[in-house]
Amino acid sequence: MNELLIEMKNLSRVFRRDGVEIQVLRDINLRVFSSDFISLMGPSGSGKSTLLNIIAGIDRPSGGELRVLDADLISMNEDQLAGWRNRHVGFVFQHFNLIPVLTAFGNVELPLLLTPLSKKERREHVMTALNLVGLTDRADHYPRQLSGGQEQRVAIARAIVTDPTFILADEPTGDLDAESAEEVLKVLAGLNDQFQKTIVLVTHDPRAAAYAHIRHYLDKGVLIQKEHAPLSVT
Amino acid sequence: MIPLRYNIGSLWVRRTGTMMAVLGIGLTVSIVVTMMELVHGLESTFVDTGQEDNLIVIRQGGLNEVNSYFGRDVYPTVRFLPGIAKGADGEPLVVGEAIVIINHTRDNGQPSNMLVRGTSAMGFYLRPEVRIVEGRRFRPGLREVNVSRSLSNRFQNLKLGDSIRMSRSDWKVVGIFDAGGTAYDSELWASYEEICQDWDRAFYSSILLKAESAEAAESIRKRIADDQRIHLQAVPQRKYYQEQTSASVGIKGLGYFIAVVMGIGASFAAMNMMYGAVMSRSKEVATLRSLGFRRRHILASFMMESILVGLAGGILGCLLALPIHGVSTGTASFQSLSEILFNFRITPEILFKGLLFATLVGALGGFLPARRAARMRLMDIMKE
Numbered sequence: 001m002n003e004l005l006i007e008m009k010n011l012s013r014v015f016r017r018d019g020v021e022i023q024v025l026r027d028i029n030l031r032v033f034s035s036d037f038i039s040l041m042g043p044s045g046s047g048k049s050t051l052l053n054i055i056a057g058i059d060r061p062s063g064g065e066l067r068v069l070d071a072d073l074i075s076m077n078e079d080q081l082a083g084w085r086n087r088h089v090g091f092v093f094q095h096f097n098l099i100p101v102l103t104a105f106g107n108v109e110l111p112l113l114l115t116p117l118s119k120k121e122r123r124e125h126v127m128t129a130l131n132l133v134g135l136t137d138r139a140d141h142y143p144r145q146l147s148g149g150q151e152q153r154v155a156i157a158r159a160i161v162t163d164p165t166f167i168l169a170d171e172p173t174g175d176l177d178a179e180s181a182e183e184v185l186k187v188l189a190g191l192n193d194q195f196q197k198t199i200v201l202v203t204h205d206p207r208a209a210a211y212a213h214i215r216h217y218l219d220k221g222v223l224i225q226k227e228h229a230p231l232s233v234t
Numbered sequence: 235m236i237p238l239r240y241n242i243g244s245l246w247v248r249r250t251g252t253m254m255a256v257l258g259i260g261l262t263v264s265i266v267v268t269m270m271e272l273v274h275g276l277e278s279t280f281v282d283t284g285q286e287d288n289l290i291v292i293r294q295g296g297l298n299e300v301n302s303y304f305g306r307d308v309y310p311t312v313r314f315l316p317g318i319a320k321g322a323d324g325e326p327l328v329v330g331e332a333i334v335i336i337n338h339t340r341d342n343g344q345p346s347n348m349l350v351r352g353t354s355a356m357g358f359y360l361r362p363e364v365r366i367v368e369g370r371r372f373r374p375g376l377r378e379v380n381v382s383r384s385l386s387n388r389f390q391n392l393k394l395g396d397s398i399r400m401s402r403s404d405w406k407v408v409g410i411f412d413a414g415g416t417a418y419d420s421e422l423w424a425s426y427e428e429i430c431q432d433w434d435r436a437f438y439s440s441i442l443l444k445a446e447s448a449e450a451a452e453s454i455r456k457r458i459a460d461d462q463r464i465h466l467q468a469v470p471q472r473k474y475y476q477e478q479t480s481a482s483v484g485i486k487g488l489g490y491f492i493a494v495v496m497g498i499g500a501s502f503a504a505m506n507m508m509y510g511a512v513m514s515r516s517k518e519v520a521t522l523r524s525l526g527f528r529r530r531h532i533l534a535s536f537m538m539e540s541i542l543v544g545l546a547g548g549i550l551g552c553l554l555a556l557p558i559h560g561v562s563t564g565t566a567s568f569q570s571l572s573e574i575l576f577n578f579r580i581t582p583e584i585l586f587k588g589l590l591f592a593t594l595v596g597a598l599g600g601f602l603p604a605r606r607a608a609r610m611r612l613m614d615i616m617k618e
Contacts, residue, residue: 091525113236
């Protein structure tokens, strides 16, 4: 039986801007188990990224219950959340968010600098991560010397280098052409298949969502549909 | 910790702004270091002056030789005190001297006061740091003077062979001396007797003597202080000159004032650059925070970046200030009412202080921007 990693009960998120309340998430009930590969789909403004940010401890819900890895994220302060993220979360951003002045190696090594690993051990971990995304030969390249797809694969290597509990990917193919997008999605799918990594993928793209085993649809902050789907990418 | 190469790389990416901030801090540091060189040079002039076991005898209550004045009758009392060292000829190593001030014109046409010391061959003997480097010593009775090389280079008609009008006579420059950067480098020396004659005064400003030992020097000092007839005081020669360093107090105060004002200005230059860096790298801050780096890591990283800029400015400033080392200059002493000549002197300690100052400027300039970066709400930056 897979372990329950994330549980949301009647979770809501309300933003207040200029005295106006905007309900971004409403009565969200969601359970994510270890080894799940789920996608969150929906139009812009539907609350997908907000939901992802709440799972990552970047944003806080306005109401409801949230337990992630049995931790009460709501009661943690910013620094505790930062440490928690380092141990459990691998983030993949739409715009890759690589540090431009660091090489692929330097970027992937970043999260390891917060661990007690030795320099040699860090090197081994980084090279393993780069190997998993097929970029060992690009370790010394700077982001500007890589294609978009390669940049995102470096970002995935950075996300997995600490062996996190789950990977959160926010529109990881949004800035990529079809070919590069497919490369990236295959890497994510491979991590789920071979290493049983739990992945939460936020996307607009049905082709990307098709890689997930469970697809959730959000509209105006409400989870409206859930599909269990076999991998059917054409 | 966020690696230092991240900061170095980021500074290089924004190199124009970085260079401007480094230049601003560098110029400030160069001025501050130059001020420290100046003060150190001035203080060293006094601190380095004097021989062990030499005592200067001046009037009780007098601050220095210039405002000390006493009659010739007390000279024998001092000269034959027990404990005074004797020369090869058996004579006590004592010299009575007169100090007068003349006004003369510098090479740049500006008038200034100079100290003229009436002394004798014993004066040279008791001050081995004073060496004739050109010409010869003055001879009594011929209205001749010896001039320090610093004065000779700075004032009119003080080259070897020149004549200078002092009091009622023309005095010929027959020798140039080098006093090794001590206070005597700001003096003219002539025969004591002739100075008294031309100034129509039979007096002493001071008596310089050499004691047989440190214990003897202390004994002589006490005897002179206790002798109610002569109203004199004896001060160890080195201590006497160290106490004259008050000439540097004003310059030092001005130097610190300039350093503080310019340091604040340079901090703003660093601050401006760092605010730009923080604003343009909010996405990187968000990335680092999402990877698990804490607020204090972000604060330390941006602080380090600003300190690096400060240090680079510090190195530049020290390099700019180095060529000033050894350059000769002068200032007016309110104690002797005359010009003191000295050299700018740089030391490893001054360079270290310059770098420390630059680091402080960098840290001050970087603190607020770094705090801003550390306080950014991750959620807000992610939305951007």
